Amino acid sequence: MNSSTSAASFTRRASMVLRSRPFLTFATVLLVWAVASVMRPGFGAFGHLRYLVELASVIGLVAAGQTFVVIAGGIDLSIAAIVTVSAVSLPLLSIDADPTGLTAILATLVMTTFIGLGNGLGVAYLRVHPMIMTLAMATFLQGLLIIIAGGSAISSQNPLVAWLGNARPAGIPAGVFVWLGVSALVLLIMHATPLGTRIYAIGANPLASRLSGVPLQATTTVVYAISGFTAGLAGVLLLGMNGQGYVGIGDPYLLASIAAVVLGGTSILGGLGTYAGTMPGALLLVTITALITVVNASAGWRSILFGSLVLILLLLSGREKVRR
Amino acid sequence: MSGATTPAEQAAPPLYWQVQRRRNGDLFGLFAVVVVFLAAYGFLFPGFFTLPGFAKFTQSWFPLALVAMAQAILMLTGGISLAIGAMVSLGAVIAATTMAGPLGVGGGTAVVALAGLGIGAATGLIVVKLRLPAIVVTLAGSFIVGGAALLILPRPGGAVPMWLSDMLAGNTPVAFLILVVIVVLWKIYLATPLGLAIYAAGENPVGAYRSGIRVDRVLVSAYAISGLLSACAGLFVAAQTGSGDPVIGTAFTLNSIAAAVLGGIGFLGGQGSMRGALAGSLLLSLMISVMFFLGFTPVAQYVAQGLIIIGAVAIPQFRRKR
Numbered sequence: 001m002n003s004s005t006s007a008a009s010f011t012r013r014a015s016m017v018l019r020s021r022p023f024l025t026f027a028t029v030l031l032v033w034a035v036a037s038v039m040r041p042g043f044g045a046f047g048h049l050r051y052l053v054e055l056a057s058v059i060g061l062v063a064a065g066q067t068f069v070v071i072a073g074g075i076d077l078s079i080a081a082i083v084t085v086s087a088v089s090l091p092l093l094s095i096d097a098d099p100t101g102l103t104a105i106l107a108t109l110v111m112t113t114f115i116g117l118g119n120g121l122g123v124a125y126l127r128v129h130p131m132i133m134t135l136a137m138a139t140f141l142q143g144l145l146i147i148i149a150g151g152s153a154i155s156s157q158n159p160l161v162a163w164l165g166n167a168r169p170a171g172i173p174a175g176v177f178v179w180l181g182v183s184a185l186v187l188l189i190m191h192a193t194p195l196g197t198r199i200y201a202i203g204a205n206p207l208a209s210r211l212s213g214v215p216l217q218a219t220t221t222v223v224y225a226i227s228g229f230t231a232g233l234a235g236v237l238l239l240g241m242n243g244q245g246y247v248g249i250g251d252p253y254l255l256a257s258i259a260a261v262v263l264g265g266t267s268i269l270g271g272l273g274t275y276a277g278t279m280p281g282a283l284l285l286v287t288i289t290a291l292i293t294v295v296n297a298s299a300g301w302r303s304i305l306f307g308s309l310v311l312i313l314l315l316l317s318g319r320e321k322v323r324r
Numbered sequence: 325m326s327g328a329t330t331p332a333e334q335a336a337p338p339l340y341w342q343v344q345r346r347r348n349g350d351l352f353g354l355f356a357v358v359v360v361f362l363a364a365y366g367f368l369f370p371g372f373f374t375l376p377g378f379a380k381f382t383q384s385w386f387p388l389a390l391v392a393m394a395q396a397i398l399m400l401t402g403g404i405s406l407a408i409g410a411m412v413s414l415g416a417v418i419a420a421t422t423m424a425g426p427l428g429v430g431g432g433t434a435v436v437a438l439a440g441l442g443i444g445a446a447t448g449l450i451v452v453k454l455r456l457p458a459i460v461v462t463l464a465g466s467f468i469v470g471g472a473a474l475l476i477l478p479r480p481g482g483a484v485p486m487w488l489s490d491m492l493a494g495n496t497p498v499a500f501l502i503l504v505v506i507v508v509l510w511k512i513y514l515a516t517p518l519g520l521a522i523y524a525a526g527e528n529p530v531g532a533y534r535s536g537i538r539v540d541r542v543l544v545s546a547y548a549i550s551g552l553l554s555a556c557a558g559l560f561v562a563a564q565t566g567s568g569d570p571v572i573g574t575a576f577t578l579n580s581i582a583a584a585v586l587g588g589i590g591f592l593g594g595q596g597s598m599r600g601a602l603a604g605s606l607l608l609s610l611m612i613s614v615m616f617f618l619g620f621t622p623v624a625q626y627v628a629q630g631l632i633i634i635g636a637v638a639i640p641q642f643r644r645k646r
Binding site for chain 2: 306310
C-alpha cells in the first residue's frame with residue numbers, strides 16, 4: 001500500500017514535470033536539434049552543439065538578471081548598455097600589479113552592480129517606472145561610453161578574461177561552467193531563500209506583499225542590482241570570447257534576454273516563472289539564430305525569420321489567460 | 325474616471341469645460357516647463373519668430389509628435405509598441421522607393437498608409453486573438469518589420485521628389501498644419517464609439533467587455549492607427565532627408581515611450597491624454613534643440629537627457645504620494 005501511494009505520487013510528480021514550461025521548452029530545443037541534425041549532418045556534431053551552448057551561456061547570464069527583474073514585476077532595458085560598459089571598461093581597468101587580472105574583473109563587476117543598484121534605487125525610491133528608469137540609465141551609460149571608449153575597439157590583455165572566453169577544461173568551455181555555476185546559485189536564491197519568495201511576492205502583488213511586511217523597496221533595489229551583476233558578468237565573458245570590447249557589443253543582448261525569459265514561460269507581467277525555463281529559452285534562441293545562419297539568407301530575411309520564429313514559439317509558452 | 329469625460333464632450337458644455345480644465349490642470353507643470361523651454365529656445369535662436377524659423381522648428385518636432393501619438397494611443401489601451409522605430413524605417417524606405425517610380429507621390433503615400441494600417445492591424449490581431457503580451461509581440465514584430473525594411477532597401481538610397489521635400493520640409497509650416505489636422509482628426513475619433521471606448525478598454529478591459537464594448541475591435545483599430553501614424557512619420561523623415569534609410573527610425577522607439585510618459589501617459593492603460601503626449605514630445609524635441617544650441621557635447625546631451633527624463637517623471641510621483 002505504502003509503495004502504491006508513493007508510486008502514485010511519483011507518477012503525479014513526473015507528469016507535473018513533463019507538462020511544466022521549462023521541460024516543454026527544453027524538449028523543444030532537443031527536438032529542433034534532432035531534426036536539424038538529420039537534415040544537416042554537421043549541425044549535430046559535438047563541436048557545433050558545444051559552440052551553441054557556449055553562445056547561449058552569454059544570453060543565459062544576461063537573462064538570469066532579467067528573469068529576476070521580470071518576476072519582480074519590472075523590466076531592465078539597460079542590460080545592453082551594462083554589458084557594453086563591462087566589456088569596454090574592463091580592459092581599461094587592468095592593473096599591472098595584479099598579473100592574474102582578477103582585480104580588474106572584480107572591479108568591473110562591482111561597477112556594474114552599482115549601475116544596477118542605481119536602477120533599483122530609482123525604481124524603488126524615486127518611483128520611476130522601470131522602463132523609463134532603465135531606459136534613461138541606458139542613455140546615461142551611452143554618454144559615459146563615449147567618454148571612456150571614444151568609439152574605438154579596445155583589446156583586452158587580461159589573462160583571466162582570455163581564459164574564461166577560450167579555455168576548455170575537460171572539453172567544455174569555461175564560460176559554460178560559469179553559466180552553470182551562476183544558474184545553480186540563481187535557482188537556489190529563487191526557490192530556496194526568503195529573498196526569492198519575496199521577489200515572487202512583490203511581482204504578484206506589490207501592495208499585498210508590502211502590507212504583509214515584505215520590504216518592497218529594498219527587495220526591488222536588490223533585484224536590479226543582481227541584474228547589473230549578471231549583465232556585467234556576461235560582458236566579461238563576451239569580452240573573453242571576442243578579445244576586444246567596443247561600443248555596441250552588448251546591443252543584441254537586450255532583446256535576447258527578454259525573449260529568453262518569455263520563451264521560458266516567465267510571465268512578463270511578473271510574479272510567475274522560473275530561471276529553469278529561461279535556460280532552455282536561451283538555448284532555443286541561439287539554436288534559432290544558428291538555423292537561420294544555415295539557411296544562408298540575406299540580412300533582411302534573417303531578421304524576418306528570427307522575428308517570426310520567436311512569435312511562433314511564443315505561442316507555446318507566452319499566452320495569457322482569457323480575461324472575460 | 326476618464327471614460328466619463330468623453331460623452332461630456334457631446335452633452336453639456338459646462339461639464340465639458342470642467343473636464344477640460346481638470347485635464348489641463350493635471351498637466352500644468354508640464355505646460356509650464358514647455359513654455360520655459362520655448363522661451364529659452366526663442367532666446368537662443370531669435371529666428372524662431374520668423375516663418376521659416378518656426379517651420380524648421382516644427383519640422384524637427386513633427387516626426388516625434390507623430391510617434392508619441394502612435395505610442396500614446398497604445399498605452400491608453402494598456403498596450404505598448406517596441407516596433408515604432410522599425411515602422412518609421414519601413415515607412416521611410418517605402419516612400420523612398422515608390423515615390424520616384426510609376427506610382428508617384430499619391431500612390432507612394434497610399435502604399436505607406438496601407439502598410440502602416442495593415443501591419444498595425446495584424447499586430448493588434450496577434451495581441452488580441454492569440455493573447456500574447458503586446459511588449460513581446462512588438463519586440464518580435466520589430467525584427468520582422470525591420471527585416472522587411474532591409475529587404476526593400478538594403479542600404480540607404482532611393483529618392484523622394486524634390487517638390488515634396490520642399491513642401492514638407494521647406495520654409496513653410498506645412499508640417500505644423502498637418503499636425504493640427506491630425507489633432508483635429510484625433511478629437512473626432514475620440515467622439516466615435518471606437519475612440520470613446522479606448523479609455524474604458526485600457527482602464528478596465530473586463531468591465532468594458534461586460535458593459536458591451538467590443539474591446540477586441542477597439543484594440544485592433546488602436547494598433548492600426550498607431551501603425552499608420554508611425555509609417556507616416558517615416559514618410560516625413562524620408563522627405564526631410566530626401567532619401568530612405570532602413571535603420572533611420574531606430575531611436576524613435578525609445579523616444580516615443582519617453583515622450584508619452586513625460587506627457588503623463590500611464591503604463592497601465594486609461595491614464596493620461598493626447599495633449600499630454602504631444603506636450604511631452606514637444607519638451608523632448610525642445611530639450612534636444614536647446615542643448616544643441618548651447619553647444620553641449622553629445623556626451624553631456626545623453627547625460628542631461630537621461631537626468632531630465634528621470635527628474636520629470638519622478639517629481640510628479642513624489643508630489644502625488646505625499
